[in-house]
Amino acid sequence: MRSKYIIIGGSAGSFQAITKILSELPKNYNIPIFLCLHRLKHVRTGFVEALSIKSKLPIIEPKDKEMIKNGRIYLAPANYHMYFELGNYFSLSTEESVNHSRPSIDLSFLSAAQVFKNNLIGIILSGANRDGALGMKEVKDYGGITIAQDPEECQVKTMTTAAIKATTIDHVFIVDEIINYMKNLQ
Amino acid sequence: MxxxxxxxxxxxxxxxxxxxxxxxxxxxxxxxxxxxxxxxxxxxxxxxxxxxxxxxxxxxxxxxxxxxVNTTELFRDPKTWHVIKYRVMPKFEDKPFINIWHCGCSTGQEVYSMMILLNELGMLERSKIYATDINTDVMDVAKAGRYVYRFNIDYLENFDQVIRQNPFNFEEYKDVPYERYFQIDKVKDTISMNPFLLNRVIYKKHDLVKQSNIFDFKFDIIFCRNVLIYFNYELQNKIFGMFHENLNNLGYLVLGIHESILGQQAQKYNKKGLVYSKKII
Known part of the structure; x- marks a missing residue:
């Protein structure tokens, strides 16, 4: 089996879901996970630390051209867009915000979809805008698996409902089901 | 399609x-x-x-x-500016002239940020500031030193963090007025840099892909932040080599906060927190 990659997008109301997911993944979880989360522009530091408290896996803000490694969780750095390149490495960009967002979930998901194709699982969580909906469509169109957090469970459901409208979602899951799904991928 | x-x-x-x-x-x-x-x-x-x-x-x-075209902002990544203020600039305390190259200066916010910092440290008068970009449109914006206020309002907080506060001593606060460096006009929606800053910079068009140093001297500090992220690994390495050749001994290279020197050229530099110093080889 070819190696899998998981990309997770979230905004308002996703922090709790993310920390829960990270806290339940085992120490030996070896599928790389990319987090693309909206956060305040001027809150540059402290986010990795906050996410790391509950996580058994290392959380890293990747540098430009850094290689992707198994068993790591990568967080899109504040104020950059995060892309994936053929050859299994990251590249970053400071081009203008998309939908008022940098990092843009759509751009990261699109880039991941093009590179990882049917080895990619795209997960969209709670959020107050539509960023990520187009990205989820790209994940689907390139043959990946799409998962949306159940809007009923989301603190803010704009983002997941937009994604559900934009494309075929393979699974609408509550967070516990997302965690189970992720664990069973190994 | x-x-x-x-x-x-x-x-x-x-x-x-x-x-x-x-x-x-x-x-x-x-x-x-x-x-x-x-x-x-x-x-x-x-x-x-x-x-x-x-x-x-x-x-x-x-x-x-x-x-x-690349986006930038005043005092982008205050942590980098703290390193420059407290770790880098003290090394040049006794140097009669400081040559600074902003390579890929874009719309100039980094150039003005550095001049503001230099002035606060009393080092602006002996600094020579050179700024280059491939894109003459963005350099025209840099030369004019006028920015849209509502796009830059968030970054005044960065000014406070770098210029007014001391992250190592929370009791220290320098009440530096913005007007010393720029005028804010909320009606016209502009931030305009003061003329004494505008006149200090020499701007030149420069293509980093094809050209080496276009000035006939070396530099104490080279800024090249969030420019090389648009280049592939091989070209990045070539440019790190070129910067090494064009830094004075004890010189510093400042990259974007999520950039690093990978591969062979890494051995030519000492990584000092968020900046690189030239290794003499």
Whole structure:
């Protein structure tokens, strides 16, 4: 089996879901996970630390051209867009915000979809805008698996409902089901 | 229709054959993204874009400008500026002249940030500031030193963090007025840099892909932040070598906060927190 990659997008109301997911993944979880989360522009530091408290896996803000490694969780750095390149490495960009967002979930998901194709699982969580909906469509169109957090469970459901409208979602899951799904991928 | 890699490579080879611009070693992801945006903004498909740049040199220049425009802000990444203020600049305390190159200066916010810092440290008078970019449109904005207030309002907080506060001593607070450096006009929605800053900078067009140092001296500090992220690994390494050759001994290279020197050139530099110092080899 070819190696899998998981990309997770979230905004308002996703922090709790993310920390829960990270806290339940085992120490030996070896599928790389990319987090693309909206956060305040001027809150540059402290986010990795906050996410790391509950996580058994290392959380890293990747540098430009850094290689992707198994068993790591990568967080899109504040104020950059995060892309994936053929050859299994990251590249970053400071081009203008998309939908008022940098990092843009759509751009990261699109880039991941093009590179990882049917080895990619795209997960969209709670959020107050539509960023990520187009990205989820790209994940689907390139043959990946799409998962949306159940809007009923989301603190803010704009983002997941937009994604559900934009494309075929393979699974609408509550967070516990997302965690189970992720664990069973190994 | 999504662009294929072949489309992009064809466009790059056409540009190379009809102009001086060489994007061969650009990071393909960001380049593709720029082209997609250009196609949407100009309501063209890739074939029409290629035909138009072939026929219309003015349009070609405009497209190159659209590809090479980068966003920046005042005191972007305050942590980097703290390192410059407290770790780098003290090394130049006794140096009679300080040469600084802002390579890829874009719209100039970094240049003004550095001049403001130098002035607060009493070092501006003996500093020579050079700024280059491939894109003359963004450099015109830099020269004018006038920015849209509402886009920059968030970054005044950065000014406070770097210029007014001391992260190592929370009791210290210097009440430096913004007006010392720029005027805010909320009606016109502008932030305008004061004339004494505008006149201190020498701007030159420079193509980092093709040209080495275009000045006939070396530098104490080279800034090149969030520029090399658009280049591939090989080109990045070539440029790190060029910067090494053009830094004075004890000189510093400042990269973007999420950039690093990978591969062979890394041994030519000492990583000092968020900046690199030249290793003498």
């Amino acid at each position: 999504p662009l294929t890699q072949e489309d992009i490579l064809l466009f790059i080879s056409v540009l190379k054959s009809i102009s001086n611009y060489d994007f061969t070693e650009y990071s393909i992801k960001s380049f593709t993204r720029r082209i997609e945006k250009i196609l949407i903004d100009n309501k063209l498909d890739i074939e029409a874009l290629i035909n138009k740049v072939k026929k219309d040199p003015v349009f070609l220049e405009q497209i190159v400008k659209d590809i090479t």
